[in-house]
Structure formats: structure tokens, C-alpha cells
Amino acid sequence: MSNTPFRIGFLPLVDAALPILARELGLAEAERIDLTLVRDMSWATVNDRLLYGHSDAAHLLAPLAIATTLGLGRPATPLSVPFVLGLNGNAITLRPDLAEQITTVGEPGDITMIGTRLAAIARAARDGGNVLRFGVVHRYSSHNYMLRYWLAGCGLDPDRDVRIVTVAPPFAADALAGGEVDGICVGEPWNSVAVDRGAGVIVAVTSQIWLRGVEKVLAMRTARIDEDPDPTQRVIRALYRAGEAFVDPARLDDIAAILARPEYLDGSADLIRRAISDQIRFARGHELVHVPDFMFQHREAANFPWVSQAAWLYAQMCRAGHTSADQAEYRAAQHVFRPDIYRAALRPLGVPLPGASSKLEGGIGDPLGVGTTQGRLILGADRFFDARSFDPEALSDYLENAASR
Incomplete structure (x- = not known):
């Protein structure tokens, strides 16, 4: 055959x-x-x-x-x-002078604190007529939605306080190096390319925003x-x-x-x-950092x-x-x-298969055994950075709560 x-x-x-x-x-x-x-x-x-x-x-x-x-x-x-x-695998990389104002360069930090500092700078830039620009890979991308989720959770309006534009992944490091954008949210290896050129500093990885996103x-x-x-x-x-x-x-x-x-x-x-x-160099000249998952x-x-x-x-x-x-x-x-x-497709292989098709997203804090149709399966934490969760059965409540934040 x-x-x-x-x-x-x-x-x-x-x-x-x-x-x-x-x-x-x-x-x-x-x-x-x-x-x-x-x-x-x-x-x-x-x-x-x-x-x-x-x-x-x-x-x-x-x-x-x-x-x-x-x-x-x-x-x-x-x-x-x-x-x-x-799941995950993206990072947020800013121009070096901006990164120095909001994080300890070369190492991961508390992204809520980093985001709060960024928010203050972004509002000042907006008021001065020089709105910060962030490049994402597509309008309908997890990069865009995770960046927006983080910014909103730190007090910024993603539509008014900053400008989010589209940059194809292979050109993201070039856009940052050329000053077209002040930051990028992109998948690897393009953050690391920007870091190795000295064009950018990683300030957050998306697994810090939504673990297992x-x-x-x-x-x-x-x-x-x-x-x-x-x-x-x-x-x-x-x-x-x-x-x-x-x-x-x-x-x-x-x-x-x-x-x-x-x-x-x-x-x-x-x-x-x-x-x-899972070895990430957050800034040129610094040691690699192990970032679990x-x-x-x-x-x-x-x-x-x-x-x-x-x-x-x-x-x-x-x-x-x-x-x-x-x-x-x-x-x-x-x-x-x-x-x-x-x-x-996978039932013939005898691999663990979740019995449920949906779950409370962001609801797992510690390893949790879940029901399966075959095999044994333990899921690890999947928390959002703001400790909120998402119940797919309560979309209206979720959107109302998000609007009031």
C-alpha cells in the first residue's frame, strides 16, 4: 500500500x-x-x-x-x-534602555511588579505624545492576547495607553533593532536573536502570564x-x-x-x-537561566x-x-x-487520554490527578499571573468582571 x-x-x-x-x-x-x-x-x-x-x-x-x-x-x-x-514558548522582549527601568536585567522577576513599572512609563510616554509600540505576530495570536492580558492586569489599557502592531516572527528582532517598536512578543528563537544582537532584553516569558497557555x-x-x-x-x-x-x-x-x-x-x-x-538568556552578556516549563x-x-x-x-x-x-x-x-x-487517533496507542474535554482554566495550583478514559494522568499547575481563573460555563460573568477591573 x-x-x-x-x-x-x-x-x-x-x-x-x-x-x-x-x-x-x-x-x-x-x-x-x-x-x-x-x-x-x-x-x-x-x-x-x-x-x-x-x-x-x-x-x-x-x-x-x-x-x-x-x-x-x-x-x-x-x-x-x-x-x-x-504550550507557551514565547517571551516579551523590550529595547534595553526601557528594560533597565522596569526589571533587573538578565534575570526573571515578578511580572506584576515589572508590569506596574512599565505601566507608569507607558502612561508618561502617552501623555508626552510618544506612545510605546509593541509588535505581535498577528492580530489573532496568543501573543497579542497574552500581552493584552498582562498589560490590562497591570493597569494599562492596551488600546489607549500603548499601540500594538503586527510584525512577522522572522522580522521581529529586526523591527526592535531598527526602532520600529519598543518591544516584541514573539516565539523562539526570535527573542534570543534580539538578545544576542544586543537589540533587546527579555523581561517576561509567557509561561509567567499563563502557565501551560x-x-x-x-x-x-x-x-x-x-x-x-x-x-x-x-x-x-x-x-x-x-x-x-x-x-x-x-x-x-x-x-x-x-x-x-x-x-x-x-x-x-x-x-x-x-x-x-528551557535555558533562556534574558540579556546579552548574562548567564543562561533555567526557566522551568x-x-x-x-x-x-x-x-x-x-x-x-x-x-x-x-x-x-x-x-x-x-x-x-x-x-x-x-x-x-x-x-x-x-x-x-x-x-x-491515540486510543490504539494506549496513551493516557483525559476523560473530560473542558476544565477550569487557571484552576490547578498543585499537581492534580484527573479522570481518564485510559491510563493515568496528572496535570501540573496552570495558573494565570493574577491568580484569576476562567470557567468556560460562565463567559458573561468573566467578561463583566474583566470590564470592571
Whole structure:
């Protein structure tokens, strides 16, 4: 039986690792998938390629999959997310002179205190007619929503006190170095590129904002899955095996070398190795710092598409004014994440599968055993920096409370 051709679009980011490893380690081939990877330079292009049928799936921003399904900014095309490619892995990097005013350069700090100091500077800059500019990778990105969540939680109005603009990930360090923006929120290795150039200082990582926050996903046109679910399930199994390899400490050097190749990230294997081993250099000339769970993969069902993650992202879209809360739309947004497909694909492997499809986001403070349909599963903390939680059954209350803050 011949292998099934399957194309996945991606951007040169460390969290594209699992599709890359599925191909390079022969894991897709073992599932009879002839996997082709197509590299692009912007999320808009990755999404267009997916929507127009030039690819079968995409390494995609989780909120963009929801926005596309809802028809925000373009005609609606239903997408499904059967697999999460990674949690966290982003950072907020500011120009060095700004970072020096709000944090101890070169080391992680209390991000509430850092944000409060930044808020005072941002308001003064606004009043002086020189509004601070922050670059994020897309309007509908977790980068944008986590940055906005942090800024709002520290007393800033993300729409009035600062300006948030879009910069494609490969150009984020250039934009910071060129003075086009005062800060960036982007995935690795682009924060580290800015740090090594001396163009920026990391002041926060997104795991400090929302520990275990959803980041990139495998997105597919729902119609493509419905036509024939079998290839999708085989791809998911290959990606799961790639996750097993990704978290193996003995394979760090090999994985970093693969990702650094010109056809993939086309960058420094050393910078990439830092990210996948949770070793972050916050400022040039300083020592590496171990940031536990900076980039979270595979463990604790990290690749499971929790419906409540999609619900939280929809809530942030409402807070940002990108849509208005609507129950039918809310149900459609949640349905983008497909735990049913994840379970169907991985059940034959005997791996732990959560029994629930939704949970209280931000509600786990200590390791917690959860119900499963097979195997045993313990989830670690998933707290938000402000100690708030999100109940997907109480969207209206959440938005009312957020508006009154």
C-alpha cells in the first residue's frame, strides 16, 4: 500500500518542531504518511495556503484557527484543531534602555511588579505624545492576547495607553533593532536573536502570564477531515511520537541540529537548543537561566486540545473588541478544538487520554490527578499571573468582571 501524501505549512519557529521531527525521524513514514513541509514567512500566508487547499494542515496560531472559523476579517471557513503543537514558548522582549527601568536585567522577576513599572512609563510616554509600540505576530495570536492580558492586569489599557502592531516572527528582532517598536512578543528563537544582537532584553516569558497557555496548533479544514479521517489520525499518531522524542534529553543536540537546518528554522542550533531545554538568556552578556516549563511539550497531555482553551481565547477576543459575545459564536469557537479526533487517533496507542474535554482554566495550583478514559494522568499547575481563573460555563460573568477591573 502506497503512502498518503500530506502537506503541512509552517513558520520557522521552534514550536514547529513536531511536524519537522515527524518527517525527519521517519515517524510519519511509519504511519504510511508521505509528509511534505512547506515553509512560509507570515501567518497570513500559512493560513491562505491552508484555506485554498495548497496544504492539508498547518502549524497555526490557535486564535487564528478560531477567527478563521468565525469569519473574523474574512469569509468564514470551518477549521478543526485535533492536536496542540505546544504550550507557551514565547517571551516579551523590550529595547534595553526601557528594560533597565522596569526589571533587573538578565534575570526573571515578578511580572506584576515589572508590569506596574512599565505601566507608569507607558502612561508618561502617552501623555508626552510618544506612545510605546509593541509588535505581535498577528492580530489573532496568543501573543497579542497574552500581552493584552498582562498589560490590562497591570493597569494599562492596551488600546489607549500603548499601540500594538503586527510584525512577522522572522522580522521581529529586526523591527526592535531598527526602532520600529519598543518591544516584541514573539516565539523562539526570535527573542534570543534580539538578545544576542544586543537589540533587546527579555523581561517576561509567557509561561509567567499563563502557565501551560495554549500556543500553536495543528489546524485543518474541517471538510478535509470529514472527507477521510484516517490520514488525520495517522498524522496525529506521528506527531505524538515526535513529542516523545522532543522531550528526551538525550536527543537535544540532534533535535536542535535538525531544526536549525536551512529548510526549517535556518538559524543557530545553539539558540534553538536553549529554547527546547528551557535555558533562556534574558540579556546579552548574562548567564543562561533555567526557566522551568518555558516551552511545554508532550508531558501531561500537553497536546490535548482542551475545549476550555478555545473558550478562553474567545473570551480574550471579546475583551479586545475583535468580536462581540454571542452564544452561537461561542459554541462554534469551542468546537474548533477537537478532543474527539485526538482520542480516536491515540486510543490504539494506549496513551493516557483525559476523560473530560473542558476544565477550569487557571484552576490547578498543585499537581492534580484527573479522570481518564485510559491510563493515568496528572496535570501540573496552570495558573494565570493574577491568580484569576476562567470557567468556560460562565463567559458573561468573566467578561463583566474583566470590564470592571
